[in-house]
Amino acid sequence: MPEDLLTIGEVATRAGVATSAVRYYERRGLLRADARQSGQRRYRPETLRRLVFIGMLQAAGLALDDIEGILNTSTVTEWKAIAARRLTDLDEKIAQLQHAREVLAAALFCRYDHPATQCRIMGAEIDRRLAETESPPVAWRPTTL
C-alpha cells in the first residue's frame, strides 16, 4: 500500500476546506477519491492540487458547474471558452465593485450627516442611476427617503 496517500481530513485541511466540502465536490463530479482503505477515501497529492485549483477558480467567481466543465471537458478550446466567458464577467464585476467602492468611500467624507440617504454624494449617484434607466427624473430635495 503506497503511504503517500492522504486521508480526507488531510486533503481538506491542507486545501483549507471542510471535509464535508470535499465529499460534496465528489457528489458534484469535480473530484474522485483515488482509493479506499477499509471504506475510507484516500487521495493522491495531485488530488490535493486539484482541490486547490477548484478553490482558485471559485475565488475567481466561477460556479461549481463551470469548474466541473473546465475540469471535465476534453478539448483545450472548450475549457478556454468557459474561462474566457468568465473572465469577461469578472472584469465587469471588478469594474462595478470599483465604482461602488468610490461611491462608498466618498460617502464616508460626506458631512450632510444623518441619515445616510441625505448624503449628497449618494444623492448624486442615485440621480445618475435613475437617469440611466431613462425614467423621467425625480426632483432632488433633502427629504428623508
Added chain:
Amino acid sequence: MPEDLLTIGEVATRAGVATSAVRYYERRGLLRADARQSGQRRYRPETLRRLVFIGMLQAAGLALDDIEGILNTSTVTEWKAIAARRLTDLDEKIAQLQHAREVLAAALFCRYDHPATQCRIMGAEIDRRLAETESPPVAWRPTTL
C-alpha cells in the same frame, strides 16, 4: 389624493427590481409603503430613491441586514461605522478578484493545453497557495490532477 404617488409596479420598474423584491424589502424593514389606496401600496418619489439607494449598497456587496442598519440607525457615526467596515471588505474582495483575474487571464495564454490543470501558470499559483498554508510542499509533476 396626491397623484404623485407611485404604484409598486412603477417604483419597481423604475428602480430596476421586481415587485416581489419590493415587498420582500418591506418585510425585511428596509422600506415602508407611504400610503394605501384600496389596499394597494403607494410610494412617494423619495421612496423610489430609497429603493435605488438599497440597490447601490447591494451592488457594493452589503447584505440586506447591513443596509437595514444603515437606513435605520439614528446616528451618523453608526452608519459610517457599518459603511467603513464594508469598505474594508470591499477593498479586500476587489484585490482578490484582481488577482484571480490575472491568473485566469494568464491561463488563457498558457499552451500546455489540456487539461486545464496542466497549465503551468495555474500550477505555479497552486504551489503558491499550498505553500501559503505552511503545509509541506507537494512536488510538481505534469500529471493529471
Added chain:
DNA sequence: TTGACACTTGAACCCGAGTTCAAGTCAAGT
C-alpha cells in the same frame, strides 16, 4: 473488550435573497 477517534452513508437542514403560487380584491372598460 472497551473506549476513543476518524471516518462512512443518505437525508435533512441552513443561509440569503428573493420568486412563485393559490386564492382573493378592486377599478376600469365594454
Added chain:
DNA sequence: ACTTGACTTGAACTCGGGTTCAAGTGTCAA
C-alpha cells in the same frame, strides 16, 4: 354583468454551496 389587469396576502418553493445529523464501521491503544 363580465372580463381584464394590476394588485393583495401568507406560505411554500428555488438556488448555490455547502453543513449537520443519526446510525454505523474500522483501527488502534490501554
